[in-house]
Amino acid sequence: MISLVKNEWMKIFSKASTYIFIAFLLVAALGTAIIDMKLSPEQSGKDWKQEVKADIQEQEKALKAKDIGDDEKAAIMEEMETNKQYLAKNINPDLSTNWTYMAEWTVTLTSFVTLFVVIVCSSMVSSEFSDGTIKQLLIRPYKRWKILLSKYITSLLFAALLLVSLLIFSYLIGILFFGNGSYSDKMLDPTAYGSFSTVVVGTYVVDMIVYWIPGFLVIMTIAFMLSTLFKNQALAVGISIFILFASTTLNMIIQSFIGKYEWLKFVLFPHLDLRGYISGTMEMFDGATLGFSMSILVVYYFIFLALTFFVFQKKDITN
Amino acid sequence: MSDAVLKVQSLTKKIGNATIVDNVSFEIKNNEIFGLLGPNGAGKTTIIRMITGLINRTGGSVMINGNDLDKDFEGAMSQLGAIVENPEFYKYMTGRKNILHYARMSPNDISNERIEEVIKLVKLDHAIDKKVKTYSLGMRQRLGVAQAILHKPSLLIFDEPTNGLDPQGIREFRDYLKVLASEGVGILISSHLLSEMQLMCDSFAVIEKGKLIHTKEHMVDEKTETIHQVSFAVNDGSLANKILQEQYADISILKFDANTISVSATREQTAQINRLFNGNELDVYEIGITRKSLEDKFFEITEQEMRESV
Numbered sequence: 295m296i297s298l299v300k301n302e303w304m305k306i307f308s309k310a311s312t313y314i315f316i317a318f319l320l321v322a323a324l325g326t327a328i329i330d331m332k333l334s335p336e337q338s339g340k341d342w343k344q345e346v347k348a349d350i351q352e353q354e355k356a357l358k359a360k361d362i363g364d365d366e367k368a369a370i371m372e373e374m375e376t377n378k379q380y381l382a383k384n385i386n387p388d389l390s391t392n393w394t395y396m397a398e399w400t401v402t403l404t405s406f407v408t409l410f411v412v413i414v415c416s417s418m419v420s421s422e423f424s425d426g427t428i429k430q431l432l433i434r435p436y437k438r439w440k441i442l443l444s445k446y447i448t449s450l451l452f453a454a455l456l457l458v459s460l461l462i463f464s465y466l467i468g469i470l471f472f473g474n475g476s477y478s479d480k481m482l483d484p485t486a487y488g489s490f491s492t493v494v495v496g497t498y499v500v501d502m503i504v505y506w507i508p509g510f511l512v513i514m515t516i517a518f519m520l521s522t523l524f525k526n527q528a529l530a531v532g533i534s535i536f537i538l539f540a541s542t543t544l545n546m547i548i549q550s551f552i553g554k555y556e557w558l559k560f561v562l563f564p565h566l567d568l569r570g571y572i573s574g575t576m577e578m579f580d581g582a583t584l585g586f587s588m589s590i591l592v593v594y595y596f597i598f599l600a601l602t603f604f605v606f607q608k609k610d611i612t613n
Numbered sequence: 614m615s616d617a618v619l620k621v622q623s624l625t626k627k628i629g630n631a632t633i634v635d636n637v638s639f640e641i642k643n644n645e646i647f648g649l650l651g652p653n654g655a656g657k658t659t660i661i662r663m664i665t666g667l668i669n670r671t672g673g674s675v676m677i678n679g680n681d682l683d684k685d686f687e688g689a690m691s692q693l694g695a696i697v698e699n700p701e702f703y704k705y706m707t708g709r710k711n712i713l714h715y716a717r718m719s720p721n722d723i724s725n726e727r728i729e730e731v732i733k734l735v736k737l738d739h740a741i742d743k744k745v746k747t748y749s750l751g752m753r754q755r756l757g758v759a760q761a762i763l764h765k766p767s768l769l770i771f772d773e774p775t776n777g778l779d780p781q782g783i784r785e786f787r788d789y790l791k792v793l794a795s796e797g798v799g800i801l802i803s804s805h806l807l808s809e810m811q812l813m814c815d816s817f818a819v820i821e822k823g824k825l826i827h828t829k830e831h832m833v834d835e836k837t838e839t840i841h842q843v844s845f846a847v848n849d850g851s852l853a854n855k856i857l858q859e860q861y862a863d864i865s866i867l868k869f870d871a872n873t874i875s876v877s878a879t880r881e882q883t884a885q886i887n888r889l890f891n892g893n894e895l896d897v898y899e900i901g902i903t904r905k906s907l908e909d910k911f912f913e914i915t916e917q918e919m920r921e922s923v
Contacts, residue, residue, distance in 0.1 A: 297717040304714065308706040426701035430760070433665045434718040435691040610668040 298436065298444030299451070306414065306452055315410040316459055322406060323463040326399040327471040334390050342386045350377050376482075379490045385482060391475020392468025393495040397484070400464040401502040407460055408510055408538065411453045415517040416527075416534035418445050419606070423525035428611055442522070442606045446599075449518055453510070461503070485573045493573075501572045508591050509566035513538060515595055519602040522609075541566060565590045617676070618643050618692070618768045618799035619664070624673035626659050626823075633659050635823040637673070641799040643767065646790055648814035649803040656823040657803040658698065661772045664801075665695055678767045691720035694766035698773060700757030704746035708737055708756050711745060712763065719764040727763070735759045735789075751782040758789055762798075769793065769800045775809050787813050842867060843883050844875040846899035847890065856893050861886065 306312050353374040357367065380387050419442070422428040432438060477496030483489070484498075517534040524530040545563040552558045565587040619641040626634040634656045641647045649657050662668045664675050666682055666689075675682040680689035702711045712732065716723040732741050735755040745753065754774070761769055775783045790813055794800055804810050810817060819826050847853045850869045857864055857876070864882060867875040878886060883900065890897050 301714050301717055304710060305703060305706070308703065308710060310705075425703065426699065427703060429665075429667060429697040430701060430715070432667055433690060433693060433695050433697065434715070435687040435689075435720045436718065437686060608669070611662065612668060 295440060295444060295447075298441060299448050302418075302445055302448035303451070306448065312414070315414075315456065318410075319403065319406060319456065319460045320463050322403050323400070323460065323467045326403065327395060327464075327467045330390075330395050330399060331471055334388070342388055343381065346377050346380050346387065350374055350381075353377070376490070379482070383480065383482075383490075383492050385480050385492060389475070389479055389481070390472050391479065391495075392465060392472050393475045393477060393479060393499060394481065395468040395472050396461075396464050396499045397481070397495050397502070400460065400499065401506075403460055403464070404457070404503065404506055404510075407453070407456045408513060409535070410456055411449070411510075411514050412517040412534045412538050413531055414452055415449045415514050416521045416530045418449055418518060419521040420524050420527040420530035424527040432611060438607050439603055442603060446518060446602075449514065453514055457503075483573050485569065489573075491573065498572075502569055505568040505572055508568055508588065512562070512566060512591050512595050512598070513541070515598045515602075519598045522602050522606045560590060562590065562594050616642055618678050619801060620674075620676040621660075621664060622674045622676075624660060624663055624675070625671045626656075626663060626668070627671045633823050634663070637820070637823075637825045639818050639825065641768070641801055643797045643799045644794050646794050646800045646802065646813055646815045648810040648817035649801060649820060650807065650810055650817050651803075651805065651820035653805055655820045657805075657820055658772055659823075660820070661695075661697060661770055661801070661803055665693065665697060665770065666690065667697065687720070691764070692767045693770065694761035694764065694768070695770040696754075696757040696761055696772065696774060697770070699776065700753045702745040702748075702753060702756060705744060707744055708732075708741040708748070708752075711756065712741075712759060715760040716763055721764060723763060731759045731763050734762075736785075751778055754778055754782060754786065758786070762793065767798060769798055771800070771802045773804055774802060775804065775806060783809065841878065841880075841883075842875060842903040843878045843886075844873055844901045844903070845886070845890065845897055846873050846901075848872070848896040848898075850874050852893075853890060853895055856889060856895065857886065860889060 353370050356362070356370055357374075362370075377387075379385070419428075422431055431441060434441075475495075477494070479495045480492045481495050481498070483491045483493045516537060517530075520530045520534050520537075524533070541563050545566070548558050548561055548563055552564070558564075559582075564582075568584065568587055568591075571584040571587070617640040621640070622638045624634055624637040625632070637656075637660060639647070649660065651657050659668070663670045663673075664677075664682075666686060675689070677689040678692040680692065682689045702708075703714070706714070709728075709732075712728055716728060732738050735758050737752060737755055737759065740748065740752060745756065748756065761771075774786060778786060790800055790802075794815075802810065802813060845853065850871045850873055853874045854866060854869045857866060857874070864886070865877045867877060869875070876882075876886065883902075887897060887900065
């Protein structure tokens, strides 16, 4: 089995696209760091508490102005409240470290990991059909399920490699651009808007990645399944990417009907992104819990895997 | 162990109501080069794909070197080397990486020396570190041979191996086969190119419409009763015709002109006719035998089959 995985790994790393994917993650990490640097306010060197206090005073002044509309007033009130929370909870809003950078950007860049892994997984088996090499591959002294399993294991390893690369790139680039900050700095929870709850920035980054992984595994497995169902590589890759992009839209449609039709709770899409459960403030629908969503994901995951192996085992290789 | 490296029994493939392969049985011994002949679409490729486990069988059994394909798939496959249809490779990898890929899938450890030996044998040493996408079809065919023989299997299967090869390539391929067979390997070749098969195979089977209609005709048979087309170059063709008609009524004269006469005759009859001509003061300059080619036999067999089925 190890030799089969070695073979698959060799095939992945003989393709130029693999290196492009990894290079892209590096460039994306670099690019977002530059953007972050340009966007963040200049560090004046003053105490941040003084600056926040000064902000609050200005906002109070603005509220007293006569020609102010109600909307504007509400917006200023909100900003002022946020500033007061910063002071009360001792949170530096202008804090800029490698961790705040990762909280803001790395979490976003995981979508590229999903995209690249979907591309690789969906061509994992279908490319053997498209190239005609499947015939030479399956006349070896290995049962089909072993060959397929080696491909799936390799897909998992490749996914892990891309994710770890992204994390390492961002961490190091973060240090380079923003300095090595503390893991336990606090910030307002970006997923719990308006509640002013605080999170530890390092924990936030870790949570955002950990809660992203289950949905990612299911999407990857769908791509792998399509790769064995379709003999045409372009078709398998195309449909996989389509599903990836359509899943957000489908999720929104399903969410809006979920109160009406109870069974929609069991459709895969609302459960793919578990990150809403981190703060516990975003409820997808009544009675949605992390446990329920995880169970749905696990059930779908095994259905997809079983289907993949069953179809591949039975398939007549005719091309 | 049975001495047949491949034993195929009652192989059948049905798709829906159509019977693609109908109850086909044959055997290949070691040292034997066996040709599976038939027009395109006769079911040759389907038979080969069933033997190699690429498609499911509706019925029948396959034994490779004594290992049943159903009971011991891995055992059977470890004795097999094959190129199924065109030799397809991972074009984005070098020839060496492709060979390494298949070496890793071999049941027994394959040393670097063995890899080098095989690469030399197929004369790819100059190009082995280039990507396969730069290879010509002939080179890919040779790489195909390399991956098939790498693990020293006892059965080799080549499906339409000379497709797209130039005459030089075909000749080289034929020479490999002869060498491999002499080393004790049994070889199955499918083709629709009859003249090719004649030069390559020791024995053959003809497939038509999924049925085996003729088996194991050995290529070389010099039995005395075999009738050949014999042509005599003489000084007077019409005289020769006259002599034969008068004195040798049971011989069939195919054609004659001023200087030649062609007849259907056995070896013995040929000698008698020559004596007859000499005795009648007819000068014989040359006696030529046109052996029936495999192609003639093939058409004879398939046409006969067609007449019977009408």
